[in-house]
Amino acid sequence: MMSSRVPHLGVMSHSFGKELFTGQSLDDCFRSVASLGADQHIEIIGGQLIRSYPLLSAAEEQNMRRLIDENGLRRSAYCAYVERGRRKGITASDEEALSFIRTELDIAHRLGFSIIRLNPPTPGLIRSLLPDLERLGITLVVELHSERVASPTVQALLELFENERCELVGFLQDMGAYTLRVPDVYIDYGARTGVPQEFVKLVVDSWNASRPLADTLDELAGRPNGSQAVDYARVCYSVYVREPLDALDDVLPHLKYVHSKLYGMNDAEDEPAIPYREIIGKFVSYGYNGIVSSEYGGGLFSRTPDCFAQLTRQQAMIRRIWGAAVDARERGVSITAPRHSF
Amino acid sequence: MFSQLLLRDAKPELVHTDTRQAIKILVRLNWYRSVPLSCVEEIELHVDDVLLDSNEMTLGVNGQIVPVRSLSEWQNIWWFPLDQALLTVPLIALIGPSRPRVLKYGIKTRIPYFSPRPNGSWGTLNDVATMEIKL
Numbered sequence: 316m317m318s319s320r321v322p323h324l325g326v327m328s329h330s331f332g333k334e335l336f337t338g339q340s341l342d343d344c345f346r347s348v349a350s351l352g353a354d355q356h357i358e359i360i361g362g363q364l365i366r367s368y369p370l371l372s373a374a375e376e377q378n379m380r381r382l383i384d385e386n387g388l389r390r391s392a393y394c395a396y397v398e399r400g401r402r403k404g405i406t407a408s409d410e411e412a413l414s415f416i417r418t419e420l421d422i423a424h425r426l427g428f429s430i431i432r433l434n435p436p437t438p439g440l441i442r443s444l445l446p447d448l449e450r451l452g453i454t455l456v457v458e459l460h461s462e463r464v465a466s467p468t469v470q471a472l473l474e475l476f477e478n479e480r481c482e483l484v485g486f487l488q489d490m491g492a493y494t495l496r497v498p499d500v501y502i503d504y505g506a507r508t509g510v511p512q513e514f515v516k517l518v519v520d521s522w523n524a525s526r527p528l529a530d531t532l533d534e535l536a537g538r539p540n541g542s543q544a545v546d547y548a549r550v551c552y553s554v555y556v557r558e559p560l561d562a563l564d565d566v567l568p569h570l571k572y573v574h575s576k577l578y579g580m581n582d583a584e585d586e587p588a589i590p591y592r593e594i595i596g597k598f599v600s601y602g603y604n605g606i607v608s609s610e611y612g613g614g615l616f617s618r619t620p621d622c623f624a625q626l627t628r629q630q631a632m633i634r635r636i637w638g639a640a641v642d643a644r645e646r647g648v649s650i651t652a653p654r655h656s657f
Numbered sequence: 658m659f660s661q662l663l664l665r666d667a668k669p670e671l672v673h674t675d676t677r678q679a680i681k682i683l684v685r686l687n688w689y690r691s692v693p694l695s696c697v698e699e700i701e702l703h704v705d706d707v708l709l710d711s712n713e714m715t716l717g718v719n720g721q722i723v724p725v726r727s728l729s730e731w732q733n734i735w736w737f738p739l740d741q742a743l744l745t746v747p748l749i750a751l752i753g754p755s756r757p758r759v760l761k762y763g764i765k766t767r768i769p770y771f772s773p774r775p776n777g778s779w780g781t782l783n784d785v786a787t788m789e790i791k792l
């Protein structure tokens with residue numbers, strides 16, 4: 316298997332959440348995705364974009380198909396969630412979860428998507444869904460982001476994928492799992508929303524040094540007014556995740572989809588918080604040839620909606636790095652030697 | 658999430674009946690995906706730091722009007738994140754002469770795909786938005 320010279324790029328709809336919240340139409344957003352370059356793919360979250368969710372009305376089915384097709388977009392993946400907590404005080408059983416996952420599969424199929432991203436499924440749920448996936452011709456991918464590859468959860472999925480050897484299931488690797496440092500957009504957000512500078516620095520330095528959240532919270536509790544930064548610390552540790560890059564080696568044999576996470580491009584046209592060169596080097600060395608779907612996470616904390624300006628720059632960076640990785644592979648040279656220490 | 662946008666285009670107004678006054682205001686969900694109303698654990702409205710009584714507070718969403726105190730029962734009514742909902746709060750005491758006031762909207766939403774904590778509780782997202790109004 317060989318990676319193509321040009322990556323297959325696209326955008327996940329979570330990226331333009333703030334744009335939608337501030338009144339841009341879905342048509343405008345899809346048009347902006349298409350303007351990023353030829354053969355753009357669109358990945359949608361049903362609960363974000365479909366008003367009749369958790370169902371799909373005939374009118375909305377027709378409208379969504381029209382928006383995708385008229386803007387010349389290709390379908391990449393439909394995003395669904397195992398929402399066991401919909402009822403207060405009750406955790407949905409596997410049987411109940413299967414019922415609403417099958418509703419999501421129906422939506423994905425009706426809209427023409429051949430990949431469903433499902434977060435977070437158990438191996439048992441996946442096994443139960445295999446006949447549905449085969450019947451509908453849909454591949455199920457499980458996102459790797461906040462759970463470490465060495466965790467029991469991911470190890471159980473690895474065992475399932477090894478045992479089943481089914482082409483219809485695999486992993487989605489979110490590149491944000493390899494975040495190097497707290498992004499500038501989150502540092503600015505702390506300052507802008509009134510978190511005292513000394514506590515922004517404490518939280519950021521603690522995360523960057525891989526200090527456990529509990530220790531960071533203990534130190535905040537011991538400082539006058541430290542409670543002002545508790546939520547800031549909790550969000551930081553839940554949103555930003557760092558794995559050793561060699562964890563990717565276990566994932567690659569089952570990799571079927573990629574989220575290219577973006578927090579914010581810098582003046583050097585680089586994403587300084589994520590080691591793109593090293594990660595793409597591994598993808599290309601392995602021969603990954605699937606979708607690379609941009610997920611802009613900076614919008615949650617940025618001052619103004621700026622998704623498409625950021626994605627234009629990010630996709631240019633990905634094309635540049637990908638091309639260099641393919642060239643290196645063809646010359647028999649590795650570009651995976653890390654420039655960053657983990 | 659997006660707390661600074663939760664009261665965008667809120668159009669607050671004070672309405673009068675023969676015997677009561679009520680505040681009506683358009684509010685947003687603090688999550689980027691639809692949730693059933695059973696996931697909205699708390700809605701609060703303060704005027705000038707005074708918490709308004711929520712016993713008769715209602716939320717109009719998706720063509721339905723639901724008492725806020727019973728939101729947890731409504732798992733079949735969903736709130737689409739791009740839709741505003743009409744929050745209506747009948748007032749116990751008459752509000753004074755019209756003057757500038759600070760209105761604070763708070764919403765706590767249970768995120769249904771987070772796993773429950775070891776103690777059985779679920780993660781929630783709490784957001785607060787304020788606006789200056791004249792009532």
